[in-house]
Each structure stands twice: as C-alpha cells, then as structure tokens.
Ligand SMILES: Nc1ncnc2c1ncn2[C@@H]1O[C@H](COP(=O)(O)OP(=O)(O)OP(=O)(O)O)[C@@H](O)[C@H]1O
C-alpha cells in the first residue's frame with residue numbers, strides 16, 4: 001500500500017513565477033491537510049488497545065478455569081469423605097462379625113456416607129454417569145437394609161440365627177466391597193478431571209505468552225517500519241531539495257499524520273528557498289548585465305559609426321551621386337540602424353526582469369543570442385567563437401531568459417579563462433541516456449585544477465580577486481538547469497581547457513518519465 | 523604641394539567604413555587602398571610603403587596596435603592614425619605612446635578624418 005510513496009512529485013512542473021510559487025504551495029498544503037487523519041498517536045493507541053483486549057481475555061479465561069478448579073477440589077473433598085465413611089463402616093462391620101461389637105457405629109457411618117452422596121448427586125452423576133451412581137445408591141441402600149436385618153436378628157427368640165447371619169454376612173461383604181470401590185473410583189475420576197484442568201491452565205499461559213510475543217513483534221515492526229519509512233522519505237525529499245529540485249512535496253499516502261505537519265513546514269521552506277533563488281538569479285543577472293553593457297556600448301559604436309559615415313557622405317555628395325549609389329547608401333543606413341536596434345534589444349531582453357514563461361525553445365537561437373551578448377568581451381580577449389549547432393535540434397522546454405543566463409555565464413567564465421585569447425566552442429548532441437539535449441560549451445583556457453573542480457558550483461566559490469567575482473555564476477546556472485529538470489556537468493584539464501555540458505530535457509518526452517528513468521527518485 | 527599623391531591604407535573590419543572612406547578620400551585626390559582583413563593588410567604593407575595608415579584598434583586576429591608596430595618597424599616616416607571606440611582612452615594613449623600620429627574616436631565624420639590626414643600630410647613634408 002505504500003509503494004507509491006514517492007510518486008507524483010515528478011509530475012509537477014517547475015514553478016512559474018513568485019506568485020505561482022505561492023499558489024502552488026497553497027494548493028499542495030491543502031491537498032496534504034485534506035486527507036483523513038490517522039496519527040501515529042492513534043496508531044499507538046490502537047496497538048495498546050489490542051494488547052489490553054488480549055490481556056483481559058486471558059485474565060477472564062484463567063479466572064473461569066480457576067473457579068471451576070475450586071469447585072472440583074470441593075468435590076474431591078466430598079468424594080474422599082464418602083470413601084472414608086464407607087471404609088469406616090466396613091471396619092466396624094468387620095469388628096461386629098469378629099468381636100460382636102455393636103452395629104450402631106456401622107449405621108452412623110453409612111448414614112453419613114449417604115448424606116455426602118446425596119449432597120453432590122448431580123455433580124457425581126456427571127462424572128461417573130447417572131447409571132453408576134444409581135448402582136452405588138442401590139449398594140448403599142442394600143447395605144443399610146442388611147445392617148437393619150442384622151439388628152433384628154439380635155432380638156431374642158429368633159430361629160436359625162447362625163445360618164441367617166452367615167447368609168447376611170456374605171451379601172453384606174459384596175455390597176460393602178462394591179461401595180468402597182465405587183467411592184474410590186469417584187475420587188479417582190474427580191482427581192483426573194482436576195489434572196486435566198491444570199493442564200489446560202498451563203496451556204493457556206503458554207498460549208498467552210505466544211500471542212503476546214507475536215503481537216509485540218508485529219506492532220513493533222509495524223510501527224518502526226511506519227516511522228522509518230516516513231523518515232526515509234523525508235531523507236530522500238531533503239536530498240532532492242538539496243539537489244535543486246524545488247517543486248513542492250505532494251501527498252503520497254492516504255492518511256495524514258504527525259509527519260504531515262513536517263512536510264507542510266518543508267514546503268514552506270521550499271517556497272522560501274525558491275523565492276530567494278529567484279532573487280539571487282536576478283541580482284547575479286544584473287551583475288552580468290553590468291559587465292555586458294560596456295561591451296555592448298562598444299559594439300554599438302560600429303553601426304553608429306557606419307551610419308554617421310554614410311549619412312555624412314550622402315549629404316556631402318548628394319548631387320553628384322547616382323541613384324544607385326544613393327539607394328545603396330540608404331540601404332546601408334537602414335541595415336545599420338537595424339543592427340543597432342538588435343544589439344540594444346538583445347541586451348534589454350536579457351536584462352529585463354520578466355515573468356517566467358515556460359515554452360518550446362530552440363537551444364541554437366538561445367546560444368546565438370547569448371554569444372552575441374558577449375561578442376565584445378570575446379573580441380577584447382581575442383577569443384574566437386565557434387558555434388557548431390545543427391539546424392534541427394529538438395526543442396527544449398524552458399524560459400528563454402533563464403536559459404540564456406546559463407550560456408552567458410558560461411561564456412563569460414570562458415572569456416575569463418582565456419585572457420590571452422583562444423576558442424570558445426559550442427556544440428550539441430543528444431545524451432545517450434535519452435531524453436536530454438546536451439550542449440557543450442568548451443574553452444581552450446586555463447582549465448580547472450582537480451582539487452577545486454568539486455567546489456566550482458558552490459555558491460560564493462570564486463578564484464577571482466576580491467571584488468571581481470561573486471562566485472555565484474555557476475551556482476545560479478546550475479540552479480536554473482536543475483529547475484528545468486536538467487543538469488550541468490564539467491570536465492577540465494589543467495592548461496588545456498574546460499568543457500561545461502548543459503543537459504536539458506527534450507520537450508517531447510514527458511518530464512515525469514524522464515526523472516523516473518534517470519533514477520533520481522528511485 | 524608635392525606632385526605625387528598621398529598613398530593611404532585603410533584597415534577596418536567593418537566593410538562600410540572602407541567603402542565610405544575610400545570615396546571620401548579619393549575625392550580629395552588621395553590614392554586609397556582598403557582592407558578588411560588585417561593579415562592581408564599586413565602582407566600589403568610588407569610589399570610597399572604607404573604615407574598614411576588608418577587602422578581600427580579592435581579587430582579579431584591582429585589588433586591595431588600590432589599593425590602600428592608592424593608599420594613603424596618597416597618605415598618610420600609613415601603616419602599611423604588609429605581609430606578607437608570612444609571608451610577606450612587607454613588604448614588611444616597606448617597607441618600614441620607607441621608612436622601613432624593621432625587617434626580618432628568612433629563614431630566620426632569623413633571630415634574629421636580629413637582634418638587629421640591633412641595634418642599628417644603636413645607633418646610628412648620635410
Ligand atoms: N571555463 C572556466 N575555466 C576555468 N575556470 C573556471 C571556468 N568556469 C569557472 N571556473 C572557475 O569556477 C569559479 C566559479 O565560477 P563562477 O562563475 O561560479 O563564479 P565567478 O565567475 O568567479 O564569479 P562571477 O560569475 O560572479 O563573475 C571561478 O572563479 C573559476 O575559478
């Protein structure tokens with residue numbers, strides 16, 4: 001159910017402007033908070049409730065077993081007494097026959113035994129069966145009867161006393177023996193029931209322990225996975241944010257919990273970082289504009305000079321010129337005026353702080369405009385520009401100003417790296433992984449030593465003397481590329497030159513697929 | 523006035539500059555050769571001596587200062603006039619220090635250059 005943890009993030013487009021950033025943040029906040037809440041607290045409470053139910057059930061079960069055990073033990077006592085009375089009766093019976101003691105004692109014990117038996121008749125019946133119980137009662141009854149007969153024999157004036165006595169004695173013995181063995185059997189059965197109950201109780205405790213163990217393992221595992229998974233997701237998210245993907249975090253699960261508040265806070269942070277980045281991009285651009293302006297002013301001198309020379313010549317020689325010559329001159333005038341206009345417009349377009357407009361862009365055009373902006377810097381350092389871009393490059397999705405800022409920054413860095421002149425090359429190819437257009441901006445300059453290669457994209461990292469570089473050029477450029485779903489890579493050889501590769505996703509491939517296949521979200 | 527007309531070489535990578543200046547100066551009776559490519563101009567300068575060389579300072583490949591040095595190595599009497607962008611005062615100063623006759627800042631009118639050339643011509647006269 002949590003496989004789709006990280007889905008949906010990639011689907012969002014790059015924020016389009018400051019107000020859009022806010023709007024998007026609000027929308028995502030709403031989506032995050034509108035989900036039904038199932039807090040970790042509630043989950044914990046649920047687990048503890050389960051534990052309580054388990055313990056309560058076990059306790060009640062044990063209590064009931066104990067109660068039964070208690071009654072059983074009472075019955076054992078009764079059975080023992082019954083047994084005892086029967087034995088006593090038989091002892092007195094024997095004495096009577098051997099020594100002629102009285103029969104009253106026998107009778108007393110038999111009465112008591114009878115009382116015990118009838119007090120727990122139902123219970124005994126359930127243990128040994130009603131039929132056996134009746135037999136026992138019959139034996140008891142007969143035994144009593146025989147004792148009475150014996151008593152009558154003792155009365156004076158009876159015949160055949162000896163014979164009758166012998167006869168009674170025999171029957172009495174049989175019934176007595178039956179009586180005792182029944183009573184013994186009763187006690188034995190009762191005891192074995194108690195043993196069974198005790199066995200069950202042992203089983204219950206072991207079963208409880210096992211249930212408890214399973215439940216604890218499961219709940220511990222569930223909770224920790226639940227929490228750890230969220231922590232992992234947050235870790236991945238912060239990594240993504242660190243890598244410059246500042247699209248807001250969107251809900252990935254059905255329920256809202258304590259982590260949701262954290263995510264909402266993170267989204268606000270992302271919004272803030274995004275705004276700051278836009279400010280930084282803009283201020284670094286203004287710096288670049290400052291640098292470009294001097295060059296552009298020089299560049300403007302050429303068409304203006306051409307216009308001045310042509311216009312002056314036209315006025316001077318107006319009468320003596322042929323129509324063709326005059327036409328040629330006015331054509332030059334228009335062309336040169338147009339050239340000036342282009343130069344100015346190019347710079348103004350670049351400098352303008354416009355709305356971010358994502359659209360289908362031709363990298364070739366952007367590169368050409370950017371190189372035109374730095375044309376004078378190139379000329380001053382005697383750097384030759386070699387732009388080798390095929391006509392039909394696949395379009396990329398992006399903001400024109402943003403992307404030209406990348407190329408202007410790279411070109412200015414290249415110029416700085418080649419104070420004695422060199423070649424600035426721009427070429428492009430489709431990245432092997434697919435979906436990316438790779439534009440290579442290379443120079444034949446000083447190169448970058450290995451030990452600072454990892455730092456050059458860090459904000460404020462610069463090797464230029466204080467006051468000359470902000471160290472923001474590459475960091476801003478990388479930020480822009482990342483916001484376009486792309487990247488910037490660098491290879492360099494000290495003393496030979498440097499190549500920066502700008503990767504931008506090609507428009508035809510949906511951005512979401514792109515990111516998945518690049519293994520970024522994984 | 524000397525009989526032989528003044529030999530002038532103009533070097534600027536903007537084609538219109540050469541085109542207009544040639545017309546403007548030939549009208550005054552000077553012999554003008556125009557180059558856009560500095561290497562070709564240097565080769566021509568090796569072949570023969572010019573009285574006056576007008577060169578732009580900022581060009582790809584070879585810049586005006588190098589042209590200036592090249593010319594003066596060959597013929598000290600040649601007057602070199604350097605065309606600069608208006609903001610490059612340092613370059614103008616450097617050119618003068620290296621022996622340029624004068625400089626003229628873009629944008630300029632043909633008359634501005636004519637005046638400088640007239641002064642250069644006067645300086646050429648012993
Ligand atoms: N093409 C290059 N060749 C050699 N070193 C480079 C190149 N591009 C960048 N660097 C190195 O990377 C550092 C950081 O570049 P970055 O553009 O971020 O800042 P910066 O150029 O120093 O400052 P700013 O762009 O504000 O002028 C530079 O100081 C330089 O040392």
Ligand SMILES: [Mg+2]
Nearest residue numbers: 409413473474
């Ligand atoms: Mg830079």
